[in-house]
Amino acid sequence: MSSIPIARPSIGEEEIRAVEAVLRSGMLVQGEAVARFEDEFSAYIGSGAGVAVSNGTVALDLALKGLSLEPGSEVITPAFTFIATANVALYQGLRPRFADVDPRTFNIDPEDLAERITPRTKAVIGVHLYGQPFDLDAVSEICEDRGLHLIEDCAQAHGAELNGKKVGSYATGCFSFYPTKNMTTGEGGMITTDDPELGIRLRLLRNHGDLGKYNHVVLGYNYRMTNIQGALGLVQLKRLEKFIRQREKNAQALDQGLKVEGITTPYKAPGARHVYNQYVVRVEEEFPFGREELMARLQKAGIATAVHYPKPVYEQPLYRELGLDRGVSCPVAEEVSARVMSLPVYPDLGSDDLSRIIQTMNEMEA
Ligand SMILES: *Cc1c(COP(=O)(O)O)cnc(C)c1O
Numbered sequence: 001m002s003s004i005p006i007a008r009p010s011i012g013e014e015e016i017r018a019v020e021a022v023l024r025s026g027m028l029v030q031g032e033a034v035a036r037f038e039d040e041f042s043a044y045i046g047s048g049a050g051v052a053v054s055n056g057t058v059a060l061d062l063a064l065k066g067l068s069l070e071p072g073s074e075v076i077t078p079a080f081t082f083i084a085t086a087n088v089a090l091y092q093g094l095r096p097r098f099a100d101v102d103p104r105t106f107n108i109d110p111e112d113l114a115e116r117i118t119p120r121t122k123a124v125i126g127v128h129l130y131g132q133p134f135d136l137d138a139v140s141e142i143c144e145d146r147g148l149h150l151i152e153d154c155a156q157a158h159g160a161e162l163n164g165k166k167v168g169s170y171a172t173g174c175f176s177f178y179p180t181k182n183m184t185t186g187e188g189g190m191i192t193t194d195d196p197e198l199g200i201r202l203r204l205l206r207n208h209g210d211l212g213k214y215n216h217v218v219l220g221y222n223y224r225m226t227n228i229q230g231a232l233g234l235v236q237l238k239r240l241e242k243f244i245r246q247r248e249k250n251a252q253a254l255d256q257g258l259k260v261e262g263i264t265t266p267y268k269a270p271g272a273r274h275v276y277n278q279y280v281v282r283v284e285e286e287f288p289f290g291r292e293e294l295m296a297r298l299q300k301a302g303i304a305t306a307v308h309y310p311k312p313v314y315e316q317p318l319y320r321e322l323g324l325d326r327g328v329s330c331p332v333a334e335e336v337s338a339r340v341m342s343l344p345v346y347p348d349l350g351s352d353d354l355s356r357i358i359q360t361m362n363e364m365e366a
Helices: 013-025 032-045 056-065 084-091 110-115 136-146 196-206 227-257 291-300 317-322 331-339 351-362
Strands: 049-053 074-078 095-099 121-127 149-153 172-176 189-193 279-283 340-343
Touching (some): 013 227, 032 049, 032 189, 032 227, 049 227, 056 084, 056 121, 056 149, 056 196, 074 084, 084 095, 084 121, 121 136, 189 196, 227 351, 279 331, 331 340
Parallel strands (some): 074 095, 074 121, 149 172
16 A cells, blocks of 8 residues: 655656756756746736746745835734745745644734734734635735735645635735645745836846846846746646646535534635645644554554645744844634644645545544
């Protein structure tokens, strides 16, 4: 019986041929394939323009940099996310601050966010965690009222929608194409924006501030994407809707199949299209034993699981050491980080794999 991994990218012959064609062309870096990928991806999202970069962290970094905030300004992110969301504030001498999350969606809690705004707060980075949109209506309204910039961390949410509109088209969207995400280019990232001026600035920052012919007008970076990644992205984008439908189907099978006391299956917010980058259950108090024991037993049965994420960002050793946001408390983030467990949900998961996961879970006893 083979083991079921927690995630696996779906790479076919077409991806292999596309990469081979780039290699044979000799045009390896940022060129036609990247430009086409930017156009097709931003059109899919419903955003005016796409700026392709080398990874998702860099997408967030540039999107924040593009705001030209004064050093020391505060940027609020949810306390419960991948560390990159908050780290990009540190990269630029800004202060990450943390808001608590909703216990059902695991996404930023708008009421708590509003309470954490200070006169120094200049931006909010919301995260569509696990592929479920955060409350964009409420968060956008707060940002508008208080004059804050909004960035969407869409690293896990390609194709996710709220009320029929795709995430990444509400504000500045930042995507990742890391192999565990819903589509991959190996490493890779994209920023989506409707603001043409921001688009120009991001392109300059991406390429050493070069206006062309070694005319460097601002301090930029090398954050470019290769044509190898661009060609992979074009093929994966064509397959994305199919990947998402397969993830939705797998999630539905798990929702319906899992019947264990003390396991709470994912909640879907009204109006949301959840694209299930992760299928995350809560292991509740009533479950006969602890999460770590459950994970160990599943591992023994050949089923990989993971915890996304085991502690709030402010409890990470780096943040503790920096003494940042000392005394902050996000009780829901602390509670859910102790309860969540991700099960495999990737598109190529077979129905026999799904049955095995469901049966193994349902037969768990103290
Ligand atoms: C993956 C991820 C990132 C970073 O993307 P990379 O491409 O790995 O740099 C940022 N935020 C979230 C929520 C992510 O899941």
